[in-house]
Amino acid sequence: MPHVIAELAAERLWPDDPAEARALQDRLAPRVRVEPLDPDGVRLVAGLDVSYTESAVVAAAVVLDARTLEVVETATERAEPAFPYVPGLFAFRELPPLLAALGRLASEPDVYVCDGFGLAHPRRFGLACHLGVLLDRPVLGAAKTAFVGEAAPPAPERGSVTELRADGEVVGRCLRVQDGVKPVYVSVGHRVDLDAACELVLRASPRYRICEPVRRADRLSRDVLGR
DNA sequence: GCGACAG
DNA sequence: ATCTTGTCGC
Numbered sequence: 080m081p082h083v084i085a086e087l088a089a090e091r092l093w094p095d096d097p098a099e100a101r102a103l104q105d106r107l108a109p110r111v112r113v114e115p116l117d118p119d120g121v122r123l124v125a126g127l128d129v130s131y132t133e134s135a136v137v138a139a140a141v142v143l144d145a146r147t148l149e150v151v152e153t154a155t156e157r158a159e160p161a162f163p164y165v166p167g168l169f170a171f172r173e174l175p176p177l178l179a180a181l182g183r184l185a186s187e188p189d190v191y192v193c194d195g196f197g198l199a200h201p202r203r204f205g206l207a208c209h210l211g212v213l214l215d216r217p218v219l220g221a222a223k224t225a226f227v228g229e230a231a232p233p234a235p236e237r238g239s240v241t242e243l244r245a246d247g248e249v250v251g252r253c254l255r256v257q258d259g260v261k262p263v264y265v266s267v268g269h270r271v272d273l274d275a276a277c278e279l280v281l282r283a284s285p286r287y288r289i290c291e292p293v294r295r296a297d298r299l300s301r302d303v304l305g306r
Numbered sequence: 307g308c309g310a311c312a313g
Numbered sequence: 314a315t316c317t318t319g320t321c322g323c
Contacts, residue, residue, distance in 0.1 A: 129313075131314050164314075166311040173313075195312045205312070226312040264312085306315095 083175045083182075084161055092213070100168045104204040110212045111197075111204070113267050116190070116275040121145045124283060125181075125188035126292020127210075129173045130300040136160050138176030139300035141292060142186050148283065148291045154183035155303045166226070167201050170209040177210065190217040190271065190279060192292045196226055197268035199243055199251035211269020218268035219276040221290055225253075225264055235259050238281060252277055256284040263288060 080088070087093040092107075094100035124145045129138045135157060142152040156179035162171040173195075197207030197220040207220030228245030230253035237258050243251035243266070251266030254277050265277050283290035289297070 129314085131313080133315090136314095164313065166313090169312055193312095200312080220312085222312050224312070 081158060081161065081175060081179070083178045087175075094171065097165055097168055100162075100165075100171050101202065104202045104209070107209065107212050108202060108204040111208045111267075111269055113198075113272055114270055116217055116271045118275055118278045118282065121189040121279060123151060123186055123188045124279065124292050125184070125191045126290070126294070126296040127177055127181075127191060128194045128293055128296035128300050129176060130297070130304045131160070132304060132306075134159065135304065136172075136176055137300045137304040138173065138180045139296040139303065140177070140180045140184060141295040141299055142184060142188050143283075143292050143295065145189070145279075145282070148285065150295060152184060152186050153295075153299055154180045155299060156180040156183070157303065169195055170206040173206060174209060174213075178213070181214070188216075190219065191268075192280070192283070192290060193218060193220045193268060194222065194293050194297070196220040196222050196251065196264070197266040199225075199227055199245065199264065199266035201227055203250070205266070205268070207266065207268025215270075217270040219271050219279065220251075220266045220268050221280050221293060222264045222266075223289070230264070233262050240277060249273075254280060256281055256290070257286075257288055260288050
């Protein structure tokens with residue numbers, strides 16, 4: 080058993096099956112904290128992503144200077160898939176390799192950006208929340224498609240937003256980061272609020288739909304996977 | 307019961 | 314996520 084999973088299991092933070100996984104999410108969800116975070120105080124932003132094959136998974140963490148968006152440091156982890164992909168249980172597939180990669184970073188990012196959701200989740204505990212609670216660090220989620228809830232399309236200008244609502248509550252925002260380009264979905268993971276999360280994603284997306292930290296992590300994980 | 311369903 | 318060619322556009 081991989082070290083990261085053994086450590087989580089020792090803390091009763093690793094499920095044996097989907098039913099246990101859902102129960103664990105319900106147990107950890109109350110630990111999520113939504114709080115203000117000053118975007119101007121963020122110096123280092125880490126982008127996270129994972130690429131797959133049938134038999135291998137590669138996680139990548141890329142730390143960028145939040146102001147210049149230059150790469151400061153990178154780390155990767157190659158592993159065997161430890162959990163199947165089940166919508167809503169995404170974190171159990173990506174968390175182990177991500178935690179291992181993050182453990183190799185020398186720097187301490189001020190905020191982490193996940194390719195997925197935080198509170199915009201059936202049990203309000205997506206990957207960004209899960210990672211945030213385990214690290215007790217600011218984490219936010221930026222996804223390419225919606226998973227739960229509905230959002231009206233934002234105005235065509237960069238910076239426009241609409242609320243992403245599910246079960247009558249605001250669980251995130253649909254954010255247009257480029258003029259006339261399909262929007263992305265931002266949600267809080269931990270120790271950040273929606274305003275800061277959207278501002279950080281906007282600042283980290285000077286050119287493309289996918290913010291630079293995640294784009295870099297996506298490319299790196301793909302390269303290491305070897306294709 | 308049926309369809310939808312982050313990556 | 315991944316499987317996949319050409320093609321339109323800056």
